[in-house]
């Protein structure tokens with residue numbers, strides 16, 4: 001049955017509009033070949049929004065984001081806005097979206113594509129076939145805890161303070177997302193904290209365990225100290241399925257895990273909010289990379305991280321796993337066929353532009369759906 005789903009596209013700055021155009025191409029294909037139509041609105045965020053309305057995101061765009069079933073964002077920022085006041089910087093638009101939509105669960109998959117496995121700095125047998133998901137708590141913890149600040153002490157030395165703080169609901173809501181994800185994957189969850197030296201870590205461990213016992217006894221749960229988790233991610237990353245962790249450890253561990261895959265241009269992400277009565281969650285999807293001002297306008301950006309973010313949207317916001325799988329398979333096939341954008345170029349492969357990469361994905365989708 002044809003169905004309209006509301007989608008807000010925010011291409012942003014730099015290469016954002018270039019990579020987003022390739023998502024449009026795939027959406028048109030879906031409309032044509034899969035009879036799936038999206039009700040699409042487009043808005044400004046980042047420096048381009050500041051240029052037009054003096055804010056990194058307007059109230060109208062925020063209202064559109066709150067209404068949409070899902071938001072797809074390109075990237076924000078660039079040297080042009082370096083001197084703009086801090087609260088109006090392009091990044092402030094991104095932070096407002098995350099905060100006002102209360103997107104507390106950040107999903108960062110680390111998937112190694114066979115065709116690119118050699119780009120990883122880790123040994124081939126360690127990372128070949130890697131497919132893990134890191135769930136990072138995004139709106140709490142030490143980045144937001146009070147008190148915070150830098151003070152000058154009576155003896156003239158200075159003291160910097162940040163506070164790590166978590167409550168039961170904050171821990172349980174992000175853990176619930178992780179347990180649910182694990183159930184749809186290999187059913188294994190590792191929860192990472194520092195329960196040995198931090199009370200907030202001990203609480204984290206106890207609350208995750210309680211939730212497991214009450215609602216997810218079928219999921220295999222392991223508690224791991226975050227430092228050990230960091231070590232295990234480079235020693236034997238394939239032991240993991242889903243990892244859930246707090247904001248600070250998640251920041252570090254998700255970057256570490258993603259680098260096992262070799263390239264920034266390939267990394268998607270999702271940020272999810274609380275489910276409403278109908279099970280619908282506010283959600284924003286975006287590539288991990290930034291606006292890449294050094295290559296903006298040259299037509300050479302890799303659109304795959306954004307396309308893979310769109311595939312995550314289909315899977316997590318629209319329950320369209322089959323279509324998400326099609327897009328992911330098309331990406332694998334195109335890479336196996338030897339096409340590469342400049343950032344993932346390897347010897348003996350064919351270097352293509354952003355547009356040709358997008359067109360090749362659509363051709364591959366045609367074959368897969370035939």
Ligand code: NAD
Nearest residue numbers: 075076077078264265289290291292293294295301302343
């Ligand atoms: P960046 O991710 O934009 O670029 C880092 C390097 O990777 C650059 O050499 C760039 O050319 C390359 N690169 C990134 N994405 C690529 C792609 N899809 N295809 C090919 N090459 C790609 O990070 P940066 O240079 O540190 O930041 C540039 C701007 O982006 C800054 O203003 C920063 O604040 C902003 N930023 C935004 C986000 C976001 O919107 N979520 C994230 C990170 C940085």
